[in-house]
Amino acid sequence: MVLLALVLAAVIVEYVSGRPPLPPLPMKDGCYVVSPEVEIFRVEGEAIILSFPMFLRVLQIRKIAPPAAKYLISKGDNGTEGAAYEGDGHVQQHDKQLWFLPAQASDSGEYVCTYRNETYCVTGSITLHVYESSSVDLKKLSYPIPATVGQRLRLPCPSLDDFNSTDRLIEWYKDSSSTALRLGTEGSLQRDGGKVLIPAVKRSHAGLYICRLRVLINSQQYKVSRAIRLRVHGPDPAITTTVPDLSTTSDPEISSSHSTVRAPIIQPPVIVSPLNRTIFESSHGSELELFCKVLTECRTADSTLVTWLVDGHPVESSHRDVRALQGGSSVTEVSEGCQIELRLIVGEMTEEDVKTELRCVARNQGGEEEVFVQLQLEDPTFTWLVVAVVAVSCFMTVVSIFLYVLFKPKRKRKMDYILARQNSTF
Incomplete structure (x- = not known):
């Protein structure tokens, strides 16, 4: 009962403060797992510093700082190559980063950063692609x-x-x-x-x-x-060319009729998702994944540019690039044409992210379209009110049972009866 009372008190404190606890991270092999970082593409022969911005942000938001914990970066899931990065090879671990001095094509792969001590463990991952300089596009x-x-x-x-x-x-x-x-x-x-x-x-x-x-x-x-x-x-002027009409004569120099050939009309892209002014809600501290889906003609899919803008700037050059990372785009052929999909990862949501203006912009030679997206923290009032009501109900039930057991009337002992023979000689 005391434990239940403490839980109830904690629930009421959280409800009054208006800040719900962060949702739990998923676990794998005894470690909490953070969502993967956006993939990195580089060229061999150059210096590469591999860092984990989303992973470090999770540690910062959740204030994860177990005593005597350290970072270990390894290649792959087994972690057997992590010890090799402590030496003076071309791959070296420096605190929360992995340095490639310089990088080689064989360095491509998934890297896992583990933050652990004897009782606590959390991991994040990132995929690195290193291409040979002679064959890279x-x-x-x-x-x-x-x-x-x-x-x-x-x-x-x-x-x-x-x-x-x-x-x-x-x-x-x-x-x-x-x-x-x-x-x-x-x-x-x-x-x-x-x-x-x-x-x-x-x-x-x-x-x-x-x-x-x-x-x-x-x-x-x-x-x-x-x-x-x-x-x-930008607005492209119509391309108009005048060519001789050879239907009346075989000599172009004396032809007096002409025909006009116009360039094929390119249709502008259409953003099918999200809708303009869509509001995405997420709980405090949770990660949010957004997808911009654009429909265009397949012949213009390669020349159609789809990008996310954060406060009017590309994600890579935005001052909020630690909290928002843009993934690669994919093209899928559908019945209406080709659909381009671009992912945007917003790190663990805070009050500061609500003020961020997000836009998805799609452009090609036919025109452009853009949609605005708003972020909003979920209102925890109703959720925690329900939790508080359930907790109070449980508390009252336990108290009622305890009081019933304590003050329940005792049963009277059964009296022993002796049957007497009903006759005059007894």
Whole structure:
């Protein structure tokens, strides 16, 4: 009864505070498991620092800090290769990160970060893809960034936060050119720190941009590069060409009739899910997974750009990139055409995430469409009121049973009876 009273008190405290406890994490082989990180794609021969932002955020939100616990990063599920990363090989573990100096194609695989002591264990995972430089298609490794004609745009060199900020002389290249871009203070392409500034985007600015730099790690220089695919969209003028009509004469020079050939009309993409102004509710501390589903013609699926924007910025360059990670897109053929699906993972929900503006944007040469999404924390009032009522009911039931047992009237002892013979001689 005392235990039940303590549970009831805890429930009432949680209800009054208005902050429900975090939902429990799933378990596997005795360890709590955090959802996987977004996959990483890199090129061999470069320095790679593998970190676990979603995993670390879970530890931070849940305030998980068991005594004498440490991080162990291993390749695969068995954890047998974790000890090898403590040495001076080309793969080294440094606290919560794994350094590849430099990376090799054989380093591809799933890596598991385990945070444990003798009684507590929590794990997170990330998948790394390292491609051979001779066979890699940089378009597959690129970060997509959309732009509109006339827009003022800054192109960042993304995912460099794990490297030392010193000695960052970034060189930029476009498409397959081996000559670095000349970025001055004037012109269509300018330098803005380590970024490329485009004062007014034109369609000719579209293409693949590659940023390259050298970083200093343990007194040794290593190469690092990133690829950004810029897609430029805007109103395309109708393409009209005049060709001779040879139906009246075989000599085009004396033909007086002409026909007009127009380019095929490209239909704009349609976002089928989520609907505009959809509100997604999630409990405090839980992870939220969103999917943007876009319907387009199959012939334009490759040229249709779908992206999530966080507070108006791409996820990779947003200041909230620790709490929101964008996964890869997939294309599926359906009866109406082709459907593009793009995933967005929002880390454990807090009050700060409710203020974030999320947009899914889909663009191709036919036009664009965007939807706004709102995040909202579930109201715990009703849930905890029900829990409190159930707890009180249980408490009162136990008290009633106890009182009934304590004050139940005792049964009278049965009296022993002796049957007497009813006659006069007794």
